[in-house]
Amino acid sequence: MKTITETTRTVPVIHEADVCVLGGSCTGLFAAVRAARLGARVVIVEKDNCFGGIATTAMVNVWHSLWDTVGQHQIIGGLTEEVIDRLDRRGAVTRWEKTNPNYGFTFNSEELKIELDELAVAAGLKIYFHTIFTAPHLDDQGRLDAVIVENKSGRGAIRARAFIDATGDGDLAARLGLETYFANHLQPATACARFSNWHTLNGAGYGKLLREHGPTFNLPQGFAWGVSVPGSETYLMAATRIYGINPADADDLTRGEIEGRRQVRVIQDIMRQHVPGSRLALEALPSRLGLRESRHIRAAYQLTGDDVLHGAQFPDAIAQGSYRVDIHHQDKPGITLRYLDGTETYNVPGLPKVTTRWRPETATNPTFYQVPYRCLLPRGGPDNLIVAGRMIDLDPVAHAAVRVMVNLNQTGEAAGVAAVLALQNNQPFRDVAVSRLQSTLAEGGFAAFFA
Amino acid sequence: MRETWHAHCLHRLTGAELLSGAPFTDAVGHGTYPVDIHSAEGTVLRYLDGREEVIKPGGEKTWQRWRSEDDPAPAYYQIPYRCLVPRHAQNVLVAGRLLDADREAFGGVRVMVNCNQMGEAAGTAAALAVRHHQIVAAVNIAELQSTLLAGGSIFPKAAT
Numbered sequence: 251m252k253t254i255t256e257t258t259r260t261v262p263v264i265h266e267a268d269v270c271v272l273g274g275s276c277t278g279l280f281a282a283v284r285a286a287r288l289g290a291r292v293v294i295v296e297k298d299n300c301f302g303g304i305a306t307t308a309m310v311n312v313w314h315s316l317w318d319t320v321g322q323h324q325i326i327g328g329l330t331e332e333v334i335d336r337l338d339r340r341g342a343v344t345r346w347e348k349t350n351p352n353y354g355f356t357f358n359s360e361e362l363k364i365e366l367d368e369l370a371v372a373a374g375l376k377i378y379f380h381t382i383f384t385a386p387h388l389d390d391q392g393r394l395d396a397v398i399v400e401n402k403s404g405r406g407a408i409r410a411r412a413f414i415d416a417t418g419d420g421d422l423a424a425r426l427g428l429e430t431y432f433a434n435h436l437q438p439a440t441a442c443a444r445f446s447n448w449h450t451l452n453g454a455g456y457g458k459l460l461r462e463h464g465p466t467f468n469l470p471q472g473f474a475w476g477v478s479v480p481g482s483e484t485y486l487m488a489a490t491r492i493y494g495i496n497p498a499d500a501d502d503l504t505r506g507e508i509e510g511r512r513q514v515r516v517i518q519d520i521m522r523q524h525v526p527g528s529r530l531a532l533e534a535l536p537s538r539l540g541l542r543e544s545r546h547i548r549a550a551y552q553l554t555g556d557d558v559l560h561g562a563q564f565p566d567a568i569a570q571g572s573y574r575v576d577i578h579h580q581d582k583p584g585i586t587l588r589y590l591d592g593t594e595t596y597n598v599p600g601l602p603k604v605t606t607r608w609r610p611e612t613a614t615n616p617t618f619y620q621v622p623y624r625c626l627l628p629r630g631g632p633d634n635l636i637v638a639g640r641m642i643d644l645d646p647v648a649h650a651a652v653r654v655m656v657n658l659n660q661t662g663e664a665a666g667v668a669a670v671l672a673l674q675n676n677q678p679f680r681d682v683a684v685s686r687l688q689s690t691l692a693e694g695g696f697a698a699f700f701a
Numbered sequence: 702m703r704e705t706w707h708a709h710c711l712h713r714l715t716g717a718e719l720l721s722g723a724p725f726t727d728a729v730g731h732g733t734y735p736v737d738i739h740s741a742e743g744t745v746l747r748y749l750d751g752r753e754e755v756i757k758p759g760g761e762k763t764w765q766r767w768r769s770e771d772d773p774a775p776a777y778y779q780i781p782y783r784c785l786v787p788r789h790a791q792n793v794l795v796a797g798r799l800l801d802a803d804r805e806a807f808g809g810v811r812v813m814v815n816c817n818q819m820g821e822a823a824g825t826a827a828a829l830a831v832r833h834h835q836i837v838a839a840v841n842i843a844e845l846q847s848t849l850l851a852g853g854s855i856f857p858k859a860a861t
Contacts, residue, residue, distance in 0.1 A: 263407045264407065269414065270397060271666070274377075274379075274416075275662075276655060277638050280328070282375050283369055283370065284328075284662075293408055296381065300379070306359045306363045307538045308538055311362075313354050315346075319351070319589070319591065323618075325570040327696045329369075330660070333366070342480055343480055383399055383417065386398075386422060394632040395409060414635075418541070419544045422635070423547045423631065428631050438493050441509075441514055441540065443517070444485065444535075445533060446530075447530050459524050464520070469490075470490075470583070472489070472578070472584070473597070484534075515532075545641055549637070551624035553644050555646070557648060558571075558575065559608070561616020562620065564620050568688070571652060571657040574590065577646075590615055590616050590617065590618075594606050626665055626668075634678070639661060667690050667691050668682045670690075704811065707801055707807075709788050710783060710795070712783035713803055715803050716804070716809075719736065720736065720747065721775060722778050725780075728780065729785070729845065729846070735749065751774055752766060782842060790836070792837060798811055
């Protein structure tokens, strides 16, 4: 590969803070807000024009249940619950039954953007939208001292005492040269779309139509899910499948965006051609692909599929979940769902669901799983770096469950609280007292579940 | 965003040129959108035919004339290539809302159907400059215009 050498240059320190968060998805924003509410000066850097990440820019408008699998105990609280309540006051959320693994809450992603703005502003965050992280800067002692960012004002450094990598792809950790890995079979991506006049389909089964006519248009037999956007006449549909996309590769991402939009048009055309009287109209496309999996960071502990499926308890738990293992295949149509009660289903749009068991029946079943703090602590990283979001250390089966937003939001909140505790005690992230972390999380609205 | 930085180019399009439909030998785009200037006091739209529309922040509209009915009224204006060529540029062109235009001219040229043409002109000019190993300021205007024409651009009779 040809190279050029960039000129060494001096860049201005554009901001100094206690905590710097890279990435403004709900994971990153919740990290920032939790840290700010504990008195830290917090700066957050986001490449897009809004907060929310997958929930807003990718238009994925579903958060799963905050309850255990049987609806007995609330296992998730904090800012996820707070934001749901805020959306509820706007009439912008639908609450589904507590035990429904497919939906917990569906919401209006555009309303969410505004709620998240208000949350961030009220917390007193220094916000940089339209700003991209480019490089870490280490001081003479090898400590992570600043991050170099680039935006319309030019290039600049943001200096902080603690850093939270919530970039989704682990960009900061990767550029520090920390140990990272990709799953052998990254889950494929999906481009969502919003349509008007969905009612003119008159309940035609789109799964069957896509299955029958998709191959003519080179539409993968992937999966199809959709829901009405609360308080509107708009329908959100997620029925595309983009194979072979590495979200941490620029060329893949570009190809994926174009292929995702092409598939959206195919879906629209199939519905229009094969449903008499359909007046389906495309209203909105996402500003970025819905990416299920990307680079992972090797951490102090890798959560395994066995841990998740058997509901392993950890003394340093900082997040809990009940969303089932949900594997979107690269090598065949459909999705495989593996539940904590031992059942497993294989679902292909337009075909009957196939139910089996992944383990024999037992008298009792775990009803939730936990994510330990150690999954957020990069191995061999600077003392003042923690990661949060989909890049935490998870094997492919654990990732297939933990990857959803209600789970990852909690990793953000834990990282934000841990940052403040580390700074208060002048400690590396790895030395933060777990009991203090858990009690501080609980005071900030987490369900009291760590006992 | 309606307006941001402008580049200093070989020519700055003025409001007087725009509103009089001044012909340019190096025209690469044409437009009819009125000078449309938004401010806190409301919006003022100045049309090529001499009418002026004032829209107050409350939505109240009034019409007047900024030019006498007796004066000639152009049917369109032109955008010269030089507004896209930054001073001292060797191999850089600008296109879109950063073209060199004064405040009044920009109020008209800023809309997308106009800016789109600047993009097509800049792309074509870049290809010609590369092909002939020329700096952007030396691109042959006749060849640029004929290449744009061959690619579907329109050059009204009066403009050529």
